[in-house]
Amino acid sequence: MNKVLFKLHRLLALLICAPLLLISLSGSVLVYKHEIDALLMPERVRVAAVGEARQSFDVLLHAFNQAYPAYEVTGWQLFADPGRADLVYVMAHGGSEWSSLFVDQYRAKILSDPSPPKYYVTDLVREFHYTFLAGDIGLLLCAVVAVLLCIQALIGMILHRKFWKVLFTFRYRARPIIYFGDLHKLLGVVATPVLLVLGFTGAYWNINQLSYSLAKPVMLSAPYIVGERLYNPTLSIDALLRESQGRLVDFAPSFISLPSKPGYAINILGGVSGQNPLYSEFANSIRYDAQTGDFSGLRDIRESSVTAQMKNSFRRLHFGDFAGNWSRLIWAVLGFSPVMLIASGIAMWRIRRPQRLRQAEKRSNLAN
Known part of the structure; x- marks a missing residue:
């Protein structure tokens, strides 16, 4: 044998x-x-956070929309590291492919132009x-x-x-x-x-x-061709964030998903303080109607099925960041x-x- x-x-x-x-x-x-990105392009992925408070999302969104009126934001990622620039996912009007760029969240400054996937070395x-x-x-x-x-x-x-x-x-x-x-x-x-x-x-x-x-x-x-904003522009993202933190105790948002197709909702994803370290930073989500801002659903990973919890743990298990640098x-x-x-x-x-x-x-x- x-x-x-x-x-x-x-x-x-x-x-x-x-x-x-x-x-x-x-x-x-x-x-x-990220460490390699910080060596190769620190001016894009790192920001000076000392003594600064991050700008509101309404201000950040307005700054982007002013700088790039022919693009729509579809996702905004926040990081636990305060010195790490926000990563923003966007789609150009007349197209169906996404791009990404970096934003200084403390000064509402665009740090890079929208770049397609596979643009950077890493x-x-x-x-x-x-x-x-x-x-x-x-x-x-x-x-x-x-x-x-x-x-x-x-x-x-x-x-x-x-x-x-x-x-x-x-x-x-x-x-x-x-x-x-x-x-x-x-x-x-x-x-x-x-x-x-x-x-x-x-x-x-x-x-x-x-x-x-x-x-x-x-x-x-x-494929759907982006041509307009698919959420109500009068909605306050900051108001939705405050509302989301009232839905889950100690909820810490890590990603804001804005509609990329008609009928899609606004989703706020994040973790909860003290959650299982194997759960990803996107484990929980709170959903809002993109036109009215009304609450329409919630996923608390702690109340999900065992299968869903196992699948959610795959991200941290694969990248090995569940226990920090060690x-x-x-x-x-x-x-x-x-x-x-x-x-x-x-x-x-x-x-x-x-x-x-x-x-x-x-x-x-x-x-x-």
Whole structure:
């Protein structure tokens, strides 16, 4: 049984090693996406927050609408870090694609022009991470790699089910085959739980996105072309925010979703103080009619089904930010571990290859 599993383990490693290397490298980079953005373009993503109070949303929206009258705001993201600029999603009149820009929330200043997806380096890396920049084919390939990674990790767990015997064994002065063998087993034991989480959540998202992408031509005969504001311009977003915080105790808004199609509502998403750390910052939502501003619904993740709560936890589990910088560091390091596992696996294969060739030659000579 172990011999069959070992061969399957090796075969799967050969099949997915190249794409998995690329996914692992890009994923570890994305754990620190904002920090990289702050190094590459600090004037866009960072703001001076000392001694300043953020402007009201009505003021911020007015400033944007004045600067870009041919665009409509469809989403406004706030961050817990006060030194991080707001991220605003917009759509141009006469189009159906979204763009994004950064806004200084303390001075109502537009920090960048509307830019399409994949415009910035880290956005390009993110797109590469789950599609290889190959559209639906890339989505499918990344989903397959994620599923095979889960299978590979499970096989590794079975092969090393008595992992406690090797957990603290690393004979770094031993012969190369023993050195690489110990390194491979130690890395596998430590990294497997994280790799299973990353593989499962990544496969789930890619399969969901692929299903949506394939069904989109059936659901929509033509994309909606933005031509006007789809919410009542006299509504006060600040008033809705105050009302939302009365609906949920200790509610902290993190995203304001404005209508991008006729009939859509205004949604205010956010977290609640003291909520499960695995729930995302968008876990709860409060919905308002886009024309009247009347309350029309609420989603409290704490009262949702177990399935909904599990799905909501996928975001933090995949990016590893549920316990601050420590969990992000662990996710970045262990997310990179497939590179080391593949390297140590190849090293063991190369060391053992001459021995296997000699054994094959010996069997051939005996047969003759």
